[in-house]
Amino acid sequence: MIHPIERTMVADLREHTDRTVTVAGWVHTLRLQSTMQFVLVRDHSGIVQVTHRKADDELTALLDGLTSESAVRITGRVVANPVVKLGGLELIPESVEVLNRATAPLPIDEHSGPEPRLDWRFLDLRRRPAAQLLFAVQTTFEAGMREYAYGAGCTELHTPKLMGTASESGAEVFELGYFGGKAYLAQSPQFYKQMAIAGGIDRVFEIGPVFRAEPSFTSRHATEFTGVDVELAWTTDVEEVQRFEEEMIAHALGRVAERHGAAIREEFGVEVTVPSLPFPRITMAEAHQVLREKLGWDPEGTKVDLDPEGERALSAHMREQTGHEFVFVTHYPAEIRPFYHARPAGRPDLTLSFDLLWKGLEVTTGAQREHRYEVLVEQAAEKGMRTEPLTDYLNCFRYGCPPHGGFGMGLGRMLMVLLGLGSLRDAVFLFRGPNRLTP
Template identity: 65%
Template sequence: MPRTLVRDLAAHIGQQVTVYGWVNSLRLQRKLQFVIVRDHTGLVQVTHKRPDGGGELEELIEHGMPPESAIKVTGIVVANEVVKLGGLELVPTSIEVAAKADTPLPIDKQSGIEHRLDWRFLDLRHPEHRVIFEVQTTFEQAIREFAYAEGCTELHTPKLMGTASESGAEVFKVKYFDTTAYLAQSPQFYKQMAIAAGIDKVFEIGPVFRAEPSFTSRHTTEFTGIDLEIAWIDGVEDVMRFEERMLAHALAAVHEQHGAQIADLFGTELVVPTVPFPRYTMADALKLLRERGWDPSGAKVDFDPEGERTFSAIVQERHGHEFAFVTEYPISIRPFYHLRPADNPAVTESFDLYWKGIEITTGAQREHRYDVLVKQAQEKGMKLDPLRSYVDCFRFGTPPHGGLGAGLNRILMVLLGLDSIRESTFLFRGPNRLEP
């Protein structure tokens, strides 16, 4: 018999159907046996009346299908307003155990995150954990829809590189035949090559690797990056306008499809942002923070986590907005390829985007003039030979351009109000985790 999903059972009252799923729980009483069956669309109660003298079905339910066993249940859909799960139940005529689960289960609801990650496939059977990736799917689809509508070309750039993509730090080395390759810490240079190739707008959603020995709730050694580059811009403002519209579109799609579910499962209200987002220069943001007592010595030139949270709180107070751009970062903390404005060469035409106290995006207008780019690389102490295939892109007429990079897993963490990026990553990778 064809499979019927739990969410569709209400359309089959009085009919015989077959449901595939897992044993969520069992309640075995003297006269009745109750089995809660779970598939990816919901839960249904299977109600079996114990027959006089027992029987194979009674014995199977009693001893042959512990929680998390994979089963197929064939039975009649019966309306029963007493049943809390949708006001209906399934009265079984047969049950097939596709795969019996071992007992006891290695994790439960009280298990800590690290132990749950050891058994991630079991952990994700819980709806509140699995829905994270349903939200991710909707978010990615909406990002792509927006990018395609804006005329972007989707590329897939190499993840094996002959030289470190930016500074040589925070990269993983891998043996590559008789030489050394590096896992890409960013598709940055390849996006700019696409611009030099005449592709006006390019984006990618793909893996990014960072060899950072960080153990914070927001860092991971492998994540999914959302990267964008657009040509013929008038300034970095064009990039920020693109991103705020893109995020507003994607979050509206998530709100429409999952808003109620997010509120119910995570206790988080997803607010679709209005555009434009507030904008502050780094100098102005630091001034506001110091007025609140942050960094009393005045020595810091960038935010720390406390500064990020305080800044976002100030933005919320002033604008009632969860997002804010911070612009004009000093050249000392930005890469050599960020453009420096002629009227203020101590800063860069760059930005970070903050959401609820966490940085989710870094972007900038790039330096597209070959001679200026080379000079800035030399000032940063960069060796040009390993960068030759990159800097050569700017010798033959590359237009003004800019772009951004954002972490999908970090965005999901903030969107759902999760405590750690470990929760918003299918299989987390960190300094001490390469399994499962």
């Protein structure tokens, strides 16, 4: 019977001082001197120095033949040595197994630019502790949101990503062949979330892929990203949706601060703060007034959406006024919002909708939905939309669909702001954009 080799993580080596252990990881750096061999070995928990005095033996030859990033398994004795900067410990090797020798030289190094790093993303992730931390934070943040959503009575769904018609009006879509016909990649799970509400599922939650065929080359856009979507039934006002979202975000950030706050501070220089509730609110009309009169923002038109400059300026103003990093911008003009957004009584020019800005970046969009069939048809016609392609969607509202509202969040954007990253490319595992479909 073959017994598996017990592996000890580098972070746990101090518990094994003066004992023989086996570590497995990658060669981080090599210093091969005339009499001594120093090899730094890295696993996901840390780095240990392997120290060996040269001799005319197989072990010396094995260490001499190593290359940076080779995968190795090393068995040796853990020895305390205060001279060693890496935790005051070193590993005196007894045996070395080269599991996969890395080709030299490596295709990227610490001086490589963003595109080469994306080309060799697996090496980039492996070599940078900050990248490893990113995904640990992502896992905790998602778990925190799920924890809150489950506690609030949400049912998690997985909606189709292949659709027979575009899921949002006016946005670019990816079209593909489908058994002699056409299909589209879902721009959001919006219609399916609402279908679930009509199906009697009171609260819906999903984390899944979203596709946008927008030729955008900014630091905050991607053609495929992970969306966090929530839909709540029986809401009487959009304020209930905003309250759900701010509580969910605060809960998830609390989990991140508890588990990773110190590591984020060390690796990214960012202090994770749990926001106070409620988040500040400002209407779109008020935001325009503040931006024009106090901050000199002057885009064309009075009903345009906020541009990145406007978002940053408004967030800075609100932080100065309230001390808060988050702000809900509410009541967007109907002409720049989808047909299914509900409108306040007596104000057909406005919508019961919102965007959430965090440190100057839009991270979510939400609204109270219009749940009345006749009004939906009228609002679709107002935007010049044909109702025939929307038949399946509109049918959900003909047979007693309750009032409801919800929001969609970009997970990558949340992580980008949370960790102070300069680009969405650094906040995802494998980036997809207009010029990138690899690796």
